[in-house]
Amino acid sequence: MKVLVCVKQTFDTEAKIELKDGKISDAGINLIINPYDEVAVEGGIQLKEKGIAKEVVVVSAGSDKAMDAIRTALAMGADRGILVKQDTAADEYARACALAAVIKGESPDIVLAGHVAADDGSSQVPTRIAEILGMPHVNVITALEVAGGKATCTSEADGGTQVTEVSLPAVISSQVSWNEPRYPSMKGIMAAKKKPVSTVDSPAVANKVAIVSVALPPSKQAGIKIEDEAAVTGAKLADWMLNTVKVEVK
Amino acid sequence: MAGTWVIVEQKGGSIRKVTYEMLSEAKKWGDEVSAIVFGQGVEALAPEFAKFGADKVYVVEGDIFANYNTGAYVAQLAAMINEYQPNAIMFAHTFNGRDFASRLAQKLEAGLATDVIKASVSAGKGVFTRSIYAGKALAEVEVTTVPVLATIRAGVMELAESAGAGAVVKPAIAASAADVYQVVKDFIPSVSARPELTEADVVVSGGRGCKGPEGIKLVEQLADMLGAALGGSRASIDSGWLGHELQVGQTGKVVNPNLYIACGISGAIQHLAGMSSSKFIACINTDTEAPIFNVSDFGVVGDLFKVIPVVCSELKK
Structure with missing residues (x-):
């Protein structure tokens, strides 16, 4: 069985966002694998360790910089990488088309990806890939069982936990709580340097969504800050909640 | 091309509030507003949508629509779009809503703006404000x-109530059992009687300062007095005091309640991203230098183990 994992390179979640010439500046920003995708990589490697998958292929669409994300995934334990060179301004439609074109040629049994990217927060690409490839999909998974040509997925749904079964091949997107991604070992990092990575150009696909402008949210101002005995501060906080916020007490 | 469609989010006849919020918003755009409801025995819900201005209610009923499944819902909606040619369609940004919208968008080879916080739509031109980097920045995008x-x-x-005709329309059923490719084996509702984080008016969250389950219990006590949702920072999730579904922040949920109370949360940038858009923010923290004070309307420097019990007894009075 072949597992293919889509990874996106994103800003570190600790990054402070600043604008330059009306665009988000990447100056001095540490780039990482999108945390949701990192969990998908770990999930793929675990399928291999369990003997369910034979090969784990990592695919990323983006600039040359995304090679670092691929190398990190290889250092974790993936077998092979593919970089799809694409303008970083590609929207979710264009991104899904580029990835799907490569996935089609690879014919994997399972496509894994994070359910959302920590940068654009769109949560569209895995589902779009499934539609292009005519595969079933399940999103936001926290557990996965693979047997008998089927995947049984546990998802973090609204108001509860959903268990969904789909036939393979399928696209499955992860929640961050699925697993705890491993740190690449020194041995893994050395081995990753020798693992094959191919580079392909993205097909020319036009965006369907145009970015008009980017802005920073209005900064929240600090208000009242009090320090005293708990009997005093607790009473003042309760009073503020009742009279300023006007909360209802059940 | 005419009309704005709002896809109803409901489960077992219970309608999510965001549905009414979308209808209220659609009304502002000046076009005909329709609610689209999928399910079994859902026609009786039509007057509820009329209260928020729905001129029409498209009722899609059948066994295969009883519970959300991507295949049948997308096949049906795509056929309806082809027949009735709406200008704009709004979905709730929920587990099912984003799944539905994303797969439909790709089937139509169309653009989609997700997790929208502000909209401006006229004559088929849609400009939306989305929060990106979990609220650290805002992007204005146009779906072309x-x-x-x-x-x-x-x-x-x-939310704004306004009377609509609520005329029931029963579209031709275009989806069949062959379109269903996901089998839902089980749904285990969360045991909590508390509201969901993303829909609650008040959210009370606990962080590292809770020190363990005892501290979380105090936070829960305050939450329950306010009918609030319970949340946590990454520290309390990683420590196993709370489940991941309760994490507020960049790799958790983004919340925007009327009141957010941060208890023992220092305010790491990832956490602030998830809650800074709340209308009112209060915090209780022992560290007077904690960044959470910079975004709080009301900050208490103190020990949550001492302050929360006082707040609870004062609220009871």
Whole structure:
């Protein structure tokens, strides 16, 4: 069985966002694998360790910089990488088309990806890939069982936990709580340097969504800050909640 | 091309509030407003949508629509779009809503703006504000395909009742059992009687300062007095005091309640991203230098183990 994992390179979640010439500046920003995708990589490697998958292929669409994300995934334990060179301004439609074109040629049994990217927060690409490839999909998974040509997925749904079964091949997107991604070992990092990575150009696909402008949210101002005995501060906080916020007490 | 469609979010006849928020918003756009409801025995819900201005209610009933499944819902909606040609379609930005919208958008080879917090749609031109980097920045985007598709975050559009005709329309059923490719084996509702984080008016969250389950219990006590949702920072999730579904922040949920109370949370940038858009913010923290004070309308420097019990007894009075 072949597992293919889509990874996106994103800003570190600790990054402070600043604008330059009306665009988000990447100056001095540490780039990482999108945390949701990192969990998908770990999930793929675990399928291999369990003997369910034979090969784990990592695919990323983006600039040359995304090679670092691929190398990190290889250092974790993936077998092979593919970089799809694409303008970083590609929207979710264009991104899904580029990835799907490569996935089609690879014919994997399972496509894994994070359910959302920590940068654009769109949560569209895995589902779009499934539609292009005519595969079933399940999103936001926290557990996965693979047997008998089927995947049984546990998802973090609204108001509860959903268990969904789909036939393979399928696209499955992860929640961050699925697993705890491993740190690449020194041995893994050395081995990753020798693992094959191919580079392909993205097909020319036009965006369907145009970015008009980017802005920073209005900064929240600090208000009242009090320090005293708990009997005093607790009473003042309760009073503020009742009279300023006007909360209802059940 | 005419009309704005709002996809109803309901489960077992219970309608999510975000549905009414979307109808209220759609009304502002001046076009005909329709609610689209999928399910079994859902026609009786039509008057509920009329109260928020729905001129029409498209009722899609059948066994295969009883519970959400992507295949049948997308096949049906795509056929309806083809027949009725709406200008714009709004979905709730929920587990099911974003799944539905994303797969439909790709089937139509269309653009989609997800997790929208502000919208402006006229004559098939849709410009939307989305929060990106979990709220650290805002992007204004234009969906350049028609119908204009968007998923809307709960709690950001203002509710406004207005009478609509609510005329029931029963579209031809275009989906069949062959379109269903996901089998839902089980759904285990969360045991909590508390509201969901993303829909609650008040959210009370606990962080590292809770020190363990005892501290979390105090936070829960305060939450329950306010009918609030319970949340946590990454520290309390990683320590196993709370489940991941309760994490507020960049790799958890983004919330925007009327009141957010941060207990023992220092305010790491990832956490602030998830809650800074709350209308009112209060915090209780022992560290007077904690960044959470910079975004709090009311900050208490103190020990949550001492302060929360006082707050609870004062609220009881």
